[in-house]
Amino acid sequence: LLLCAGAPDTPEIAAETADAVAALAASRPGVVWVRDMMAPSAVRAVLxxxxxxxxPSVYEPLGIVNLEAMACGTAVVASDVGGIPEVVDHGTTGFLVPFDEHDTAGFAAGLAQRVNDLLADPARAAAMGRAGRERAVAEFSWSTVAERTLELYRSVLG
Known part of the structure; x- marks a missing residue:
């Protein structure tokens, strides 16, 4: 299990993360925590x-990090919040898990179940990864976004 969680927003979040990672590492082998920001080439290699x-974001305006994973051909399990559903196609490129601030244990269990589902079915994970890559390139590449922006300008300007 590789956890990449650098640049926490607050010291409290940093301490909470450190405690959670220590507890996880004490309960199972193979937990690796990358605390520092990674170079883009390293992120691509890991993904x-x-x-x-x-x-597992509780707020995400778009979820570029999910697009990065999808572009690398990796299946995604993400929170069903904010703009993430605009990026992750539930059941095709990954899974969306509902977030309820009053049931964080249920949210954690939902994330774990979906991760375990994909780990138990590598062919499905690979298929979702391929579908995610296709979606990232077709819908969110710079050339696609530029063309859509030009189309919008043309429609507004006549």
């Missing part, structure tokens, strides 16, 4: 080698 990428 490309992963079976599944997990984004």
């Amino acid at each position: 490309s080698a992963a079976t599944v990428f997990v984004c």
Whole structure:
């Protein structure tokens, strides 16, 4: 299990993360925590080698990190919040897990179940990864976004 969680927003979040990682590492082997921000080439290498990428955000305006994982051909398990559903196609490119601030244990269990589902079915994870890559390139590449922006300008300006 590789946890990449650098640049926490507050010292409290940093301490909470450190405690959670220490507890996890004490309960199972193979937990690695990357605390520092990674170079883009390293991020691509890690994402490309992963079976599944997990984004447990409770707020995310778009979820570029999910697009990065999808572009690397990695299945995504993410929170069903904010703009993430605009990016992750539930059941096709990954899974969306509902977030309920009053049931964080249920949210954690939902994330874990979806991750375990994909780890137990590598063919499905690979298929979702391929579908995610296709979606990222077709819908969110710079050339696609530029063309859509030009189309919008043309329609507004006549």
